[in-house]
Amino acid sequence: MTDVMTRLEPGSRAASRGFSDLTIRNLFIIPTIAFLIIFNVFPLLYSLWTSFTDFRASTTAPANWVGLANYRELLNDPFIWRNFTITAKYVLISVTGQVVVGFGLAMLLNRQIPFKGLITTLLLLPMMLSMAVVGLFWKLLYDPSFGIINYFLGLGKFEWLADPQVALYAVALVDIWMWSPFVMLLSLAGLSAVPKHLYEAAEIDRAGPFYTFFRITLPLVAPILMIAIIFRTMEAFKTFDHAYILSSQPTTELIAIRLYKMAFLEWQTGLSSAFAYIVLIMVVAITNIYVKYLNKAKAR
């Protein structure tokens, strides 16, 4: 019991009034843990079981145990690997774009600019709005005949979403638009934490702007930028909303979309559970890395 106490002497009168600290701690923490176990862990155990069966939720036929057959089928399926390749490409394009645009915006905003606070908040707007609803309107913006993008860029009747070669870039561009503000926000925090005297010292030493950037700015912002990159990688890996709404091209079929179709349109419940487990393991791995960096940043 004493190990529960933080600072108070365990024997003191103050600590023994009312509920004990141990009771309060349990009362406060256990419901949350229990809730998450019931509604997150338990379903996952259930789907672990279905992943070893040929269960189809659309029929009343009982599930048959098929062992590792689902996993074998998935890992040998060239189409699934194509979904993984598409997703990897998508993550690479959108995260790179977000880092370039977001960090660029942060560098621009990290100086004396009138209405800086207002401008920053306005720039953050895209990431706060619903990806599904705003994503939908990119259909209107991308429209080859009356879309404003083609009009203002003078691209004529350029097909953004109908051309299978371009569609993935078009979807990634929406993601870049939406989430560059996130990278900007974190980068701004990193930039404002760089001690001013370092720049003064660099100036005295007559360091050029490139030297200052690569030797002072970048290394000091790197930890926070890393958090932004890992977080966005994780989120981009899971992309579903706007990608599903914007394009039905096979070339934009990300993992989450394939999984959704497999589970809820084709009703291959057993197979999709196995697929979900493969995705789950990958996400947990990335999350692990993410949390390590978070704790590192916290410790500073």
Next chain:
Amino acid sequence: MAEVKTKGEVVLNRVAIVAVVVALIVMLTPIYWIASTAFKPRSLATTVPPTVMFEPTLTPFAKLFTKRSQLRQPVEEDVYEAAPWWEKLIYDDGEQVVKNRKTGAITSSGYWDRYKNSLIVSIISTFLAVSMGTLTAYGFSRFKVKGEQDWLFFILSTRMLPPVVVAIPMFLMYRTVGLHDTHLGLIILYTAFNLSFAVWIMKGFVDEIPREYEEAALVDGYTRLQAFWKIVLPEALTGIAATAVFCFIIAWNEYAFALMMTSRNAQTAPPYIPSQVGSGLPDWSVIAAGAFLFLLPVAIFTFLLRNHLLRGMSFGAIRK
């Protein structure tokens, strides 16, 4: 030498300001386009070249809430005169409101029901997640918990799963117990989703409240619960408010779970609005009107939250 440098600085600063303005215009154009399309008559929504200057109208909003059909012949003068302003707008656009033949009651579109569902689900799940999250954050912040880091990681990891992965077993379970397409079903999912977020953010806020406050209260004769209720909660109020707004926005915007777990009764606005596009020629001004009303609360909240965005988006890890 120094003067030359400041001149360079001035020029550089001007270039930066111009670049920021350009970026602002590019980033906000899509949002402006949604907002402006919501006030355009249908004929101006998809013109070539795009219509930038126009006289705003409320016709799309009148259409948004009603079921309509094409007018076969011009409406009679006296009927038109007797109609309320919003019905006149619909007549002006060559359409008429579908009415019940017997009672004459207007048929509403599904929009308001979906909006209401969004409100119910978001508000209740936010309340639950923030209340439980605050208590748990206090527990982790003030007491020693064995394997604290592991528990916190577990709590966070539940939020990192792709919705589809959780949705497959949840769908099967909900179907068995009859929670599919119910408010309660979505509320539970969103609470679970936001709970982990609330714990992480609130832990940061609670950590910042000096322990000495409560300890002084304990010495003064408060019980631990009283100290929590009377000292810690008022101190954490800003944090709780910010967390609540964040949770509300997350639940409000959620699309994937709502798509998979609801079909009609409990469907929220995010899956409903895109479903209105369908095939053929969608009426973009009506869809924009629906989107405008849906996005507006979040846009307002973003301004209220502006000082807490960094903390919220980084799960409480980075503070200013």
